[in-house]
């Protein structure tokens with residue numbers, strides 16, 4: 001479990017005692033099922049667990065989710081800023097208070113999705129997308145990121161409900177997958193790639209094992 005102090009520009013120090021886990025992957029990689037199973041396991045171990053999904057998780061976030069996923073067309077920078085906007089709200093309203101209360105937070109996607117989808121696959125630039133998101137997050141960033149790696153064609157086949165972004169081509173999903181691999185190479189202590197073809201139980205075991 002991580003215990004750290006976060007300095008604030010205005011001098012307010014916040015004690016974050018919980019652990020923040022993010023699940024990532026291409027569309028149809030099984031994140032939601034694995035998030036629920038991981039939550040059950042952590043709760044059985046006596047932890048308080050909060051599960052959130054992005055985009056969404058707050059009243060504003062759910063409204064923004066509909067704009068993002070159901071709009072016929074959307075400017076790509078509008079898309080990137082809307083993802084970052086709902087994320088800032090979720091961090092302030094839900095994730096930071098949960099971590100401060102000592103809960104474990106499991107998030108089905110985080111700003112690593114934006115770096116991969118908007119930064120790389122849409123071509124807006126990974127570093128620029130990281131920056132606009134980190135501005136809004138004010139230090140509330142995941143301690144551990146698990147990427148469920150599946151072949152994009154397999155992910156597209158498994159997908160239950162397609163949305164505007166989930167309908168993108170297999171080439172687009174390949175770019176997303178490459179971006180996650182690069183994020184893991186750059187920061188191996190935080191970002192781990194897991195073989196998404198394993199059973200849910202195997203994945204949960206592997207995640208718990210690597211949390212130590």
Ligand code: TYD
Pocket residue numbers: 026027028029032054055069083108109110111112113114115117118159161163165166
């Ligand atoms: P999600 O609800 O996780 O869908 P799925 O369960 O099918 O993976 O995400 C919806 C879509 O939004 C998905 O195609 C990924 C995309 N997305 C981004 O492009 N950027 C982001 O920052 C996030 C959070 C999601």
